[in-house]
Amino acid sequence: MWIPIGLAFINGIIIAVNRVFNGRLAKSKGALQASFWNHLVGFAFLIPICLLLGSFAFITSAGTLPPFVYAGGALGALFVALSSWVIVRTGAINGIILVIAGQMIMGTFIDSILGRIHSITVALIGVALILIGVKLSQLGLRRSNADANSK
Amino acid sequence: MTKHSLYLVGALVAGGILALMIFVNGELARHTSAEWSSLVAHGIGAGCAFVIWQGMLRLSSSTKRQATSRAPWWSYVAGIFGAIIVILASITVNSPIGLSGSISLMLLGQVLFGLLVDYFGWFGMPARDLTLYDFGQVFFIMSGTAVLIFLMR
Numbered sequence: 279m280w281i282p283i284g285l286a287f288i289n290g291i292i293i294a295v296n297r298v299f300n301g302r303l304a305k306s307k308g309a310l311q312a313s314f315w316n317h318l319v320g321f322a323f324l325i326p327i328c329l330l331l332g333s334f335a336f337i338t339s340a341g342t343l344p345p346f347v348y349a350g351g352a353l354g355a356l357f358v359a360l361s362s363w364v365i366v367r368t369g370a371i372n373g374i375i376l377v378i379a380g381q382m383i384m385g386t387f388i389d390s391i392l393g394r395i396h397s398i399t400v401a402l403i404g405v406a407l408i409l410i411g412v413k414l415s416q417l418g419l420r421r422s423n424a425d426a427n428s429k
Numbered sequence: 430m431t432k433h434s435l436y437l438v439g440a441l442v443a444g445g446i447l448a449l450m451i452f453v454n455g456e457l458a459r460h461t462s463a464e465w466s467s468l469v470a471h472g473i474g475a476g477c478a479f480v481i482w483q484g485m486l487r488l489s490s491s492t493k494r495q496a497t498s499r500a501p502w503w504s505y506v507a508g509i510f511g512a513i514i515v516i517l518a519s520i521t522v523n524s525p526i527g528l529s530g531s532i533s534l535m536l537l538g539q540v541l542f543g544l545l546v547d548y549f550g551w552f553g554m555p556a557r558d559l560t561l562y563d564f565g566q567v568f569f570i571m572s573g574t575a576v577l578i579f580l581m582r
Contacts, residue, residue, distance in 0.1 A: 279526070315508060322508075418563060
């Protein structure tokens with residue numbers, strides 16, 4: 279239990295670092311081109327790793343798996359396009375809480391379909407607490423922006 | 430529907446797509462392995478991103494007009510982090526913490542690391558003091574995450 283908890287937490291730190299690097303790339307090239315380079319560099323990086331681990335043997339499983347398992351790459355590219363279109367229009371501060379809300383709601387929904395959640399009410403309390411937290415940081419940001427503007 | 434509410438729904442849907450993506454990559458990993466899932470997702474993702482990028486260059490005037498410049502070489506390293514992120518997420522969604530537990534812990538990691546960056550001024554950011562809002566944010570996100578992980582399974 280504590281190992282996946284630690285891994286998911288560390289993954290969050292890597293996501294934060296990734297955003298700094300990718301944000302710099304997107305500033306020069308735009309979100310869509312940055313997304314392309316992101317995927318291509320990741321793909322190139324994974325080829326030697328999969329060769330080393332013998333993962334290319336899984337290529338034989340391609341026809342036997344349900345087709346939806348191959349939708350991840352398309353969903354990722356779609357997310358970048360949709361979020362970069364939306365965020366410039368809602369503003370980063372307003373957009374991010376909605377993206378997180380959508381993510382938490384869909385995550386809990388899928389877990390409940392899979393029977394991995396015992397009480398949907400308790401799950402929604404958890405989601406609500408997280409969204410209150412994200413909202414608080416927005417209020418803090420608005421205040422510090424207002425302070426900076428009044429100086 | 431007003432234009433503004435269309436954008437709000439768009440942001441919600443984008444978040445839903447992100448969760449669905451993590452789940453789908455996790456399903457591929459469950460049948461094969463985490464690094465294979467990441468490789469396949471990045472290969473197909475590169476193709477899709479290329480089509481969207483080139484399509485928008487031709488269709489959208491704002492994308493066409495967007496000025497591009499040379500990016501520092503290290504900004505391309507983002508892709509390596511992306512590869513590791515998919516591997517780790519595919520491992521944790523198939524563990525007892527599930528999809529909702531993984532998403533909330535990834536958010537917590539981002540928030541806590543983000544506050545460290547702000548406080549110490551890493552990556553060339555201006556350093557700033559932490560406020561009561563920051564501590565409140567961490568408290569609520571941590572409580573919600575604990576509810577999702579420890580009270581649900």
